[in-house]
Amino acid sequence: MSLTNKPIRIGALGASRIAVKALIEPAKARDDVVLAAVAARDGAKAQAYAQAHGFERAVSGYQALIDDPDIDAIYNGLPPSRHADLSIAALRAGKAVLCEKPFALSADEARAMVAAADETGLLLMEAFHYRYHPMFVRIMEIVRSGQLGRLRRIDALFETSVANKPGELRYDPALGGGALMDLGTYPVHWARTVAGAEPTVVAATQRLTQGGADIATAADLRFPDGLSARITTQMDQPSKATLEVEGELGRLHAVNPLAPQVGNLLTVEIGGEEHTETFTQETTYAFQLAAFLEHLRAGTQPPTSGADAIAQMAAIEAIAAAAVKT
Numbered sequence: 001m002s003l004t005n006k007p008i009r010i011g012a013l014g015a016s017r018i019a020v021k022a023l024i025e026p027a028k029a030r031d032d033v034v035l036a037a038v039a040a041r042d043g044a045k046a047q048a049y050a051q052a053h054g055f056e057r058a059v060s061g062y063q064a065l066i067d068d069p070d071i072d073a074i075y076n077g078l079p080p081s082r083h084a085d086l087s088i089a090a091l092r093a094g095k096a097v098l099c100e101k102p103f104a105l106s107a108d109e110a111r112a113m114v115a116a117a118d119e120t121g122l123l124l125m126e127a128f129h130y131r132y133h134p135m136f137v138r139i140m141e142i143v144r145s146g147q148l149g150r151l152r153r154i155d156a157l158f159e160t161s162v163a164n165k166p167g168e169l170r171y172d173p174a175l176g177g178g179a180l181m182d183l184g185t186y187p188v189h190w191a192r193t194v195a196g197a198e199p200t201v202v203a204a205t206q207r208l209t210q211g212g213a214d215i216a217t218a219a220d221l222r223f224p225d226g227l228s229a230r231i232t233t234q235m236d237q238p239s240k241a242t243l244e245v246e247g248e249l250g251r252l253h254a255v256n257p258l259a260p261q262v263g264n265l266l267t268v269e270i271g272g273e274e275h276t277e278t279f280t281q282e283t284t285y286a287f288q289l290a291a292f293l294e295h296l297r298a299g300t301q302p303p304t305s306g307a308d309a310i311a312q313m314a315a316i317e318a319i320a321a322a323a324v325k326t
Helices: 018-028 043-053 062-067 080-092 107-120 134-145 179-195 284-298 307-322
Strands: 008-013 033-040 057-060 073-076 096-099 124-126 151-161 200-208 214-222 228-234 236-247 250-255 265-270 273-277
Touching: 008 018, 008 062, 008 080, 008 284, 018 033, 018 043, 018 073, 018 284, 033 043, 033 062, 043 057, 057 062, 062 080, 073 080, 080 096, 080 107, 096 284, 107 124, 107 307, 124 284, 124 307, 134 179, 134 236, 134 250, 134 265, 151 179, 179 214, 179 228, 179 236, 179 307, 200 307, 214 307
Parallel strands: 008 033, 008 073, 033 057, 073 096, 096 124, 151 228
Antiparallel strands: 151 236, 200 214, 214 228, 236 250, 250 265, 265 273
């Protein structure tokens, strides 16, 4: 069935908090997408969530939603431990998938997911929402223009405070939690995207909780041509997200490339001349949903899919494997 001239009917896996920002709010601002259904293991929870957030209906059980012929695309907002199996099932059921980050629990899972997308010819997009906002588009424009000269150094940091309370998946390694997987995936992706290449790990450290989740991770990376990067993430600090890129001819410093909708600033210094730029506070999630729909209709691949998603998980695995644990 052609999706060109009809609204895209999206089903959400999980009555999750992130779905409100990542899917529900941007979908309600559009007339070319329908919040068709939401599924949860608990039918009553799904029903309450559907009523609260404007879904047409609720479905009890994830497979029932995946098999529903009335659904065109699936948003997988479940914990990372359910990204691979359910995203693959959705693709094989004929649904495009927008999958939350981190993409999977491992590079092998990511490879299996991408293989399923390749086999079915359907869209599978990792939800790195920041990548589609004009702020990061502009960062990449500056980097690729050569204005900074040959890149020498990248510093990428994202830290915030996450309370260690019962049920908090970010403190559960089995579900895909931990600072590196949940928060650090962003600075790792910023560095990889800016570099346009894949890193090797020079050194890394992780500070662990008693439950085995990393509460903080730092890594020194090396890219081809001598470009180095420092990745820092912690989930016991006040919120801060910054990206600095230094080249032979200049530098840029981005404040809040993660969520520019809550405030942002880009400072660019070239040849001793400095200027600043600010960007729209329309949400990163609105741009992400627009990109997902555009690529779905056009049958094209977005930058956060395929080989990029596999390489991202490989980089995270390499950092964790190299890290000295304390």
